[in-house]
Amino acid sequence: MSALDIPLSLRLPRATARKLDAVGMRTVGDLLSLPPRRYDHWGALTRMSGLREGEDVTLLAEVVSQRLIPNRSRAGVRLEVTLTDGADQMAATFFAHSEYRLAPHRRLLIPGSTFLFAGRVGSFRGNLQLTHPQFEGAEDESEDDIRRRQERPIPIYPGGSGLTSWVIARAVAMVLDQLDDADVPDPVPEEVRTRRDVLAHAEALRLLHAPSSDLDHRRARQSLAFEEAFVLEAGLLAARAGVSGEQAPACPVSDNAVLEALLGHLPFTLTEAQRSALAEIQEDLSLTRPMQRLLQGDVGSGKTVVALAAMCQVVGAGHQAALLAPTGILAQQHAESLRRLLEPVRQAGREVPLRVLTGASGARARREVDEVVRGTDPAIVVGTHALLQDTVRFADLGLVVVDEQHRFGVAQRDRLRRPSGADGDSRRVAHQLVMTATPIPRTVAMTVFGDLDETRMTGLPPGRTPVRTYLVDAANAAWMDRVWARAREEVASGGRVYVVCPRIDEDDAVADADAEAPGGSRPPLASVAAVAQSLRASTPLAGLGIQELHGKMPQARKTQVMEDFTSGRAPVVVATTVVEIGVDIPEASLMVILDAQQFGLSQLHQLRGRVGRSERESVCLAVHRHEAGAATMERLRAFEGTTDGFELANEDLRLRREGDVLGADQSGHTSGLRFLSVQRDEALIRVAREEAADVVARDPRLAGHPDLAASVRARSGSDLVWMERS
Numbered sequence: 267m268s269a270l271d272i273p274l275s276l277r278l279p280r281a282t283a284r285k286l287d288a289v290g291m292r293t294v295g296d297l298l299s300l301p302p303r304r305y306d307h308w309g310a311l312t313r314m315s316g317l318r319e320g321e322d323v324t325l326l327a328e329v330v331s332q333r334l335i336p337n338r339s340r341a342g343v344r345l346e347v348t349l350t351d352g353a354d355q356m357a358a359t360f361f362a363h364s365e366y367r368l369a370p371h372r373r374l375l376i377p378g379s380t381f382l383f384a385g386r387v388g389s390f391r392g393n394l395q396l397t398h399p400q401f402e403g404a405e406d407e408s409e410d411d412i413r414r415r416q417e418r419p420i421p422i423y424p425g426g427s428g429l430t431s432w433v434i435a436r437a438v439a440m441v442l443d444q445l446d447d448a449d450v451p452d453p454v455p456e457e458v459r460t461r462r463d464v465l466a467h468a469e470a471l472r473l474l475h476a477p478s479s480d481l482d483h484r485r486a487r488q489s490l491a492f493e494e495a496f497v498l499e500a501g502l503l504a505a506r507a508g509v510s511g512e513q514a515p516a517c518p519v520s521d522n523a524v525l526e527a528l529l530g531h532l533p534f535t536l537t538e539a540q541r542s543a544l545a546e547i548q549e550d551l552s553l554t555r556p557m558q559r560l561l562q563g564d565v566g567s568g569k570t571v572v573a574l575a576a577m578c579q580v581v582g583a584g585h586q587a588a589l590l591a592p593t594g595i596l597a598q599q600h601a602e603s604l605r606r607l608l609e610p611v612r613q614a615g616r617e618v619p620l621r622v623l624t625g626a627s628g629a630r631a632r633r634e635v636d637e638v639v640r641g642t643d644p645a646i647v648v649g650t651h652a653l654l655q656d657t658v659r660f661a662d663l664g665l666v667v668v669d670e671q672h673r674f675g676v677a678q679r680d681r682l683r684r685p686s687g688a689d690g691d692s693r694r695v696a697h698q699l700v701m702t703a704t705p706i707p708r709t710v711a712m713t714v715f716g717d718l719d720e721t722r723m724t725g726l727p728p729g730r731t732p733v734r735t736y737l738v739d740a741a742n743a744a745w746m747d748r749v750w751a752r753a754r755e756e757v758a759s760g761g762r763v764y765v766v767c768p769r770i771d772e773d774d775a776v777a778d779a780d781a782e783a784p785g786g787s788r789p790p791l792a793s794v795a796a797v798a799q800s801l802r803a804s805t806p807l808a809g810l811g812i813q814e815l816h817g818k819m820p821q822a823r824k825t826q827v828m829e830d831f832t833s834g835r836a837p838v839v840v841a842t843t844v845v846e847i848g849v850d851i852p853e854a855s856l857m858v859i860l861d862a863q864q865f866g867l868s869q870l871h872q873l874r875g876r877v878g879r880s881e882r883e884s885v886c887l888a889v890h891r892h893e894a895g896a897a898t899m900e901r902l903r904a905f906e907g908t909t910d911g912f913e914l915a916n917e918d919l920r921l922r923r924e925g926d927v928l929g930a931d932q933s934g935h936t937s938g939l940r941f942l943s944v945q946r947d948e949a950l951i952r953v954a955r956e957e958a959a960d961v962v963a964r965d966p967r968l969a970g971h972p973d974l975a976a977s978v979r980a981r982s983g984s985d986l987v988w989m990e991r992s
Contacts, residue, residue, distance in 0.1 A: 269449035270295030277441050285428050286437065294441050298471045300434070301490075301940055302421035305483055306382075314354040317387050317394055324384045324422045324431040325396070327351055329375050334365055343368065347375050349383065349396075357395040358383060379403060382420070384430040402432045419477050438475045445471075451973035453497050458957050465489040488950075491941040495954035501978040503955070503962040514556040514697045515664045517583035519548050524582030524616050524644075528575060531610030539723040540568050546721050547576045547699065551665070556683075557697035563723030564875070564911045569701050572723075573667045574604055576699055578611075581618055581644040585664030588682055588696075589648045592670050594624040594821055595828065599850060600669070601648045623649035623658070626821035639663075653682065668700045670872075703875055703911045722912060733878035734885050735906045737862075741892035749887055753856055754806040757837045761855035761882065765801070765840045766873055768864040769793035770816045792860035798840040811836035817844045843869060845876055852880035862888035862905075863898045867918045870905045897921065920945060 272294045275283045291297050306326045317323060327349035336343050345360040345368045362368045375381070385399030423434040447468035454464055465473065465486065470493070473486035519525065529536075536544070543561060550557035563569045577587035589604075591597040601622045608618050623635045638645045639660045647653065647660075666682045683696045700718070738745050753763045771793050790796075798814050801807045813827045813836040824844070830836035832851050839845070843865070857877045862870065870888065878884035890902055904917045942951065961971065968975035 268451045269446055277444055278437050282437050297437060297441055299940060303424050304422050305419035306422055307419060314351045314356050319387050319389050322386050322425050324382060324425060326382055328380045329377050331377055332375050345371055358399050359395055359397050384425055400430050419480055419483060421475055442472060453974040453977040454493050455971060464492050487941055491947055492950055492954055494941050495951045496958050497977045497981060499955040499958035500962060500974055501981060503958055512556055512693050512695045513554045514695055515585050516554050517551045517580045517664060519552060522579055522582035524618060525578045527611040527614045527616040528578045531614060539725050540572055543572050543721045543723050544575050548579060551579050551697055556695050558718055559699050560718040560720050561699055561701045562912055564703055567723045570603055574607055577646050577665055580664040584644055585662050586644060586660055587646045587665040588653060588663060589667045590653055591650055594626055594650055595824060597622060597624050597648050597650050619645040621647045623652045625650060625652050663696045665697045670702055703872060731878055731881055731883060732909055733874050736887055737902055737906050738887050738889045739892050740889050749858060750805040750807055756856045757810060762831055762851055762853045763838045763856045764845060764876055765797060765858045767792040767794050767797050767842060768861050770842060771795040794840050794842060807838055810838055812838045815839050815841035815844055850879055855882045855884045857886040859888045862902060863890045863894045867901060867905055867914045871911055871914050
């Protein structure tokens, strides 16, 4: 057992150990891995101007005055203490049944003394205050102690659950006093630490929690960030190097008649971006090392034909391929597109069986799919989550293509990648290609860490036009009138119009996503039923065919609505985000998103991608509430400002808290990143990957690096998984 694995119950008072255990900190390593939230200094008082009511704070403040006041409406007294940070003032109030109980407070909290105060910010008569805060000062210390304390940064830890910052600090100090540095494992090899100027793990922990200067804790954080990146990269690289023995079928390009027939009979010329992407994928598929590649390209960039070429390469090599789509509509649409592209291949004498399986598939279709997947003949199967059922077992799956990968979890994708299951060869896996138009922040992190090889397609194929995007304030009546007038003009010129709402009907409970917006009485969020009724009755669209579309409708009804929309019988569709993915109607030229503040950047970009799918000029109007908060408007302006999906994903990562992105929590035992920032530390992560790659290349099983191997095992159950979980 290493020094970091020792239970806290053996190092701390029982009551303290229980409190830490309640928030997931059970070992010395758990506690020492909790980074301070910030560092304060006795000579640099914390500003009060940034405090908000309801937040838990640890405040460094000087006592200005105190006064003892009898309560008027009830028995007892209260001590009102005025605090200052050097610029602003606020009150700290203590209540008691008698003044004798407040005698210690009155003795300690004298004007001119400085303390750390911890508590929840409240409000009294419009002024912020702390009620019964806990406090700690520099009493009973020698002059030298006080001087040293003034020079040293003060670690401020995240509080809550009965733990104050100084309770954690005292626990950390006790643990550090008993820590034998020689028993602290160091996952980063000494030669790497020397080359990259990285502190030993034990020294970094000491400087993190007990720094003598700001330089100390900054250097400690940098070293721990490098170590975190190094361990994660080593784990990913070891897995990718085939330590587990996993292999996928090699599917060579040469003498592949099916692939040659497809590429030789395409009704269009591939763009340079498509050719480049396909070349990278073809190289991966030709190896036995399982491909794990992200194909990122904006909506309409031509990802589907690249995916089909990859599937044909696998089919031509004698194996099966599956395309996993998040909705039945998208699965059917993919199947129709693939059949059209494969028809010349069939005519050239290269039959490629293609089957579809969705939740709406009948018994006959299910039997046909079952026969295909259980057989050994090459085939392509397109499906939804229905492909993930235990009854669907591929006999020879060579490639899984996952469209809009953020709609599927890692366990679901792995269910297809490992088709053999318990009764087959557990080392045999399928290649995997995941596709998206707008990566979510976690996917961006996956590409930064190298867990997914990234292929990015830029530009649009010939015949596609960029979509112009505008924000519309719903409170501006003239602008809203113009929205519906423009919709009528689109229909009159042969176009189609989507109107997207966040709710199905008035009874559909959807939380207001704009937490920043001021409260008070707000109109209900737009719903499909109410908006459709309004458009039919009294707008410039009255008299036109207006259909409704949402996820609760039967599949047959959804299909009919889309057929009416495509044909022009119903040129306006009022829908939920069911149209977000994969609906391809070349005539669609206007997207109106009502209550756009309800949607994230990825959703907004996907919705915008439903238009602009031909040479026809297309527009997206994002209608938002007038009272939308600053953060919401920043997100919407980012959406308006670019049509680049990856740029939007990076903006999303910047706007969202990193802990939220990675699933991290501020209380000790977490499954996210503690010291790394995906955006801030991208260069450091790449350096760590370079060093880890060298170590893994020389020692793939990490047999000569037991501390590193142990750290990889410890993190592989949590941190390596979040990079694939969406």
